[in-house]
Amino acid sequence: MSRPRRFLVEILTAVALIAAPFVLPHLGFSPTTINRILIWGLVGIGFDLLFGYTGLLSFGQSAFFGSGGMFAAYLLTQTSFTNTIVALILGTIVAGVIGYLVGLVALRRTGIYFAMITVAIAEVFFFVEFNPLSAYTGGENGLPGVPPPNLSLGFTSIEFTSNLSMYAFFAFWYFVGLVIALRIVRSPVGLMLRAIRDNPLRAQALGHNIHSYKLLVFVIASMYAGFGGGLLGLMQGFMPPDAFMFDTSGQIVIMTAIGGAGTLFGPLLGAAVWLYLSDFFQTILNLGATWKLILGIVFVLLVVFLRRGLAGAIVDLYDRARGGKKTVAPPIAAAPAATASMPITKSAMSVKHKATASKTGPILQASGLTKRYGGLVANSEIDFMVKHGEIRGIIGPNGAGKTTFFKMLTCEIVPTSGKIVFDGRDITDLGVADACQLGLTKSYQINQLFERLTVRQNLQIAALGETRGKFRPDLFKSLSKVSGLDAQVEGTAALVHLTERLDTPVSELAYGEKRRLEIGLALATSPSLLLLDEPLAGMSTQERVDTVALLKSIAQGRTMIVIDHDMDSLFELVEKVTVLQEGRILVEAATPDEIKTNAAVQEAYLGGVHEEVVLV
């Protein structure tokens, strides 16, 4: 992409920021409202990274907004400190440190529990500000006398006192905040945040430390809030105590919901509408106390009718004006299925396997593996071994414990007792991300994809675990500059015959394609041992034939364990088969022919009918 096109968003934003103070007053915006919009827009960028991109709904932003703002205001009013920019930065750091400590606690839970913890934290900070720390925060009086922004150049100092100069100061920082956020969302970390939003469990199973990424974005959002709090003090010449109020957190959520989450610009648009309407109802229409009621109704209408917020509605309008959304993908019928005759392309051959300590002998050994759920024994005393280069099948009636066994092998669940050794290393107590990093991963019985992202982004998420390890805070690195990523993604797409669909959103794929992508995600992590849990589940007859052909091509030079109920297809693929029944091993490592005539297996499947049957 050419440089101007790559920076189009930044350029358009800069132009809009320059034009705003000349255009908005004609639309009824007061200078103070315009500055407030920038402050809320900036705080909202951090909140959008947390909520819109990562899916973490926090009601605790007031704690960081207040802490950062109060710290900067305290420095500027109660000490001899005069440099407003350094005070802002120090306030931002304080908010970040507090965000880190709060995040350590709050991020231990997810969903509604996380949201509730942040509500409680906001209330705790409000109390602390008013009581134990009132000597520093001014209690209910706040901190008056905050100087206007200034810029010390050594030989001279510029003061931003007029409306326009203060706007320029705030607009500059909004722009800096936006550019930083754009870099973040275009980095590998940005993609990881979206992966966590869409499917945190799969992101973890692909080798990523999702807790660290969540903590990182929580701290970033706290810093944006802290910086915004500092700007509020400078704008008003007074740091108000209500910055800590729960209402502050609520406003950020409301503005982001109106403007559109996951857009970065949504909070700015939301703040513009929200603050404009507040002013309009109170000062122009003189609605008295009823203005809040009307504003509430407007909020409900906006959120109900503009599901993707104002930013989403603008994008939809733009698409419509251009004659509908362009689909990059060919129609589903044109997407090639995998066939036995399809050659493995050069790029597919380049998909890596992780190196193992040895190349022969056992790669995986489980001994005495048991899993109990209360009184139910899902797996009991399983001894199991797979050698390098082997393709092993696992069969067993429904509820035999096959999936539970896979979950223990990939460290997704902890065994009640027993031991798992992978490539000479005891992995029994490791987590699923560590197991994946070592080269042991699985594809799921029920698709676990990142539905809102494209096929390319899905494969990138998987491949990033391999190229970057469990966690790397490379916030400012472009995704396109991660070495080896494109080759791994394109190679894997070729291997699972999804090259044509790389830029198609997963939600638009056919079922068979999704199953192939499910396998592709596991392959893109470069596993040295690949586990496939019912890869043929839910497929039509033709799709099964195609997928078996695909699995045969994938199996070349790999070590794999495959669970499936379709024995005809499985027996075509594997060399040895293990049979599970009621959580125990019934037959260990027999050939498909031995399995077909094994009386115990027939009894397990047919419940005691002792005749030779063809198992299907």
Ligand SMILES: Nc1ncnc2c1ncn2[C@@H]1O[C@H](COP(=O)(O)OP(=O)(O)OP(=O)(O)O)[C@@H](O)[C@H]1O
């Ligand atoms: N999280 C859980 N809590 C309680 N019981 C569980 C849990 N997961 C699995 N089980 C039980 O453990 C037993 C084995 O389940 P599992 O899913 O491993 O069997 P399976 O052989 O994979 O079955 P299927 O072929 O139908 O997928 C079943 O009785 C199941 O109900």
